[in-house]
Amino acid sequence: MENHAANHAVDIDRQIRGYMVVFVALLAMTAITVGVSYLHLEVRHAVAVALVIACFKASLVVLFFMHLISERHVIFVILAFTVAFFLVLMILPILTNLDHVRI
Amino acid sequence: MEGLIPYITEPREDTGLTNGKIGVWLFLASEIMLFGAFFATYIVMRLGADVWPRGWEAQNVPLGTLNTAVLITSSVTMVMAWASLERADLKKFQMFAGATVALGFVFLCIKYVEYTSHFHENMYPRTSTYLAVYFTMTGLHALHVIFGMAVNGYFWLTGRSYWEAGDRQLLINRVENAGLFWHFVDIVWIFLFPVLYLL
Numbered sequence: 001m002e003n004h005a006a007n008h009a010v011d012i013d014r015q016i017r018g019y020m021v022v023f024v025a026l027l028a029m030t031a032i033t034v035g036v037s038y039l040h041l042e043v044r045h046a047v048a049v050a051l052v053i054a055c056f057k058a059s060l061v062v063l064f065f066m067h068l069i070s071e072r073h074v075i076f077v078i079l080a081f082t083v084a085f086f087l088v089l090m091i092l093p094i095l096t097n098l099d100h101v102r103i
Numbered sequence: 104m105e106g107l108i109p110y111i112t113e114p115r116e117d118t119g120l121t122n123g124k125i126g127v128w129l130f131l132a133s134e135i136m137l138f139g140a141f142f143a144t145y146i147v148m149r150l151g152a153d154v155w156p157r158g159w160e161a162q163n164v165p166l167g168t169l170n171t172a173v174l175i176t177s178s179v180t181m182v183m184a185w186a187s188l189e190r191a192d193l194k195k196f197q198m199f200a201g202a203t204v205a206l207g208f209v210f211l212c213i214k215y216v217e218y219t220s221h222f223h224e225n226m227y228p229r230t231s232t233y234l235a236v237y238f239t240m241t242g243l244h245a246l247h248v249i250f251g252m253a254v255n256g257y258f259w260l261t262g263r264s265y266w267e268a269g270d271r272q273l274l275i276n277r278v279e280n281a282g283l284f285w286h287f288v289d290i291v292w293i294f295l296f297p298v299l300y301l302l
Contacts, residue, residue, distance in 0.1 A: 012189050019186070023179045027172060030296075034168050037159060037301035050297035058290045065182045065286045067279075072119045075128050082132040089139040090146065097150035 022064045029057050112272040127280040131287050134247075138291055141240050145298065148232050156233055158300040161226070163217060167300040170213045171292065177206035178289045181255070181282045188275045193266050200259035200278070203285065207252040214245055237299050244295060247288045254281045 033053045041049065063069040068079075109115075110122045118125060149155050158164075184199035221227075221234070228238040258265075258278055265274035 009190060012186055016183070016186050019179060019182050023175065026175045030168065030171050030175065033297055033301065034164060037164065037297075040157075043157075043302065046302050050301055054294050054297055057293045061178060061286050061290050061293070065178050065289075066283055074118045074120060074125065078125075078128050078132055082135050086135055086139045089136070089143045093143050093147045094150070097147065 018064055022060050025060060026057055029053050112270075112276060121276055123276055123280050124283075127283050131283065134287060138240075138243075141236075141243065142294070142298070145236050145240070148236055152232055156231075158298075158302050161233065161237070162300045163220065164300055166213055166217055167296055170210055171296050173206050173210045173213065174289050174292050177203050177210070178286050180206060181285045184255075185275070185278050185282050188271070188278055191271075193263065196262055196278075197259060200255055200262065204252050204256045204259055207248050207255070210248055211245060214241065240295055240299065244288070244291055247291070251281070251285045251288050255285065 033050055036049050036053075037046065068075065108122065112121070114120050115122065180199045180202040184196050184203060187193075187195035187199055218238075226234055228235045258274070258281060262274060262278075265271070
């Protein structure tokens with residue numbers, strides 16, 4: 001029992017060190033996103049850079065702060081359905097506007 | 104309490120999760136679709152507009168960057184509040200939970216400064232499509248911050264009662280679930296910030 005409690009404490013300490021690494025990474029990527037915006041890139045390039053960094057930041061939050069990295073199968077099933085419908089929601093308006101995009 | 108709602112402290116055998124956690128993830132799925140509808144609207148409006156300002160022309164980028172840092176920091180204090188409970192350290196939980204609520208308040212104060220600055224420059228939702236989208240999306244996000252502060256504030260204030268009543272696992276699970284919502288609010292801002300301030 002004592003062994004289990006000690007292992008749990010070590011595990012939590014390891015997770016906390018991970019949170020600090022993720023924290024620094026999130027701040028660094030925010031700085032990069034803002035720094036790139038001062039380059040005043042063409043819209044399509046700016047969108048690509050900003051969204052790639054934002055997706056990476058969001059992944060870090062979901063995986064580590066929301067513990068998805070160690071989550072159960074059923075949560076992944078829920079998220080898979082959600083992501084599929086979310087992508088449809090994003091792609092449909094882009095497809096319907098492809099013939100007259102102004103960016 | 105366990106008799107009223109099953110599996111709130113112990114995980115179900117089939118899913119391996121408490122009912123509360125599945126409920127919160129399903130709620131977040133609906134929230135993703137809600138914000139998804141607004142992002143889809145943004146895409147339609149922007150692609151169809153003759154003129155659309157670059158974010159940095161209309162917004163105060165340093166203030167937006169500061170707010171991003173504030174919200175990221177609040178996500179760390181939120182997860183540290185949960186970790187403190189896991190380490191059976193109630194005092195640290197109260198410190199981190201209080202810090203999370205305080206950082207949420209700082210975020211809203213900065214947003215208030217930004218909004219009033221826009222209003223002084225006669226920039227209202229009716230002024231342009233960009234501003235209509237900006238105020239709608241950031242306003243909806245701010246409502247989520249307020250709701251998250253209310254939930255976290257509740258656990259900050261009542262955490263000791265849970266702890267002393269022996270409902271420790273119940274408190275740990277509920278703080279983790281509250282954290283899931285708070286981190287979601289952070290993720291929404293991670294996308295809103297570049298979309299509305301930098302592109």
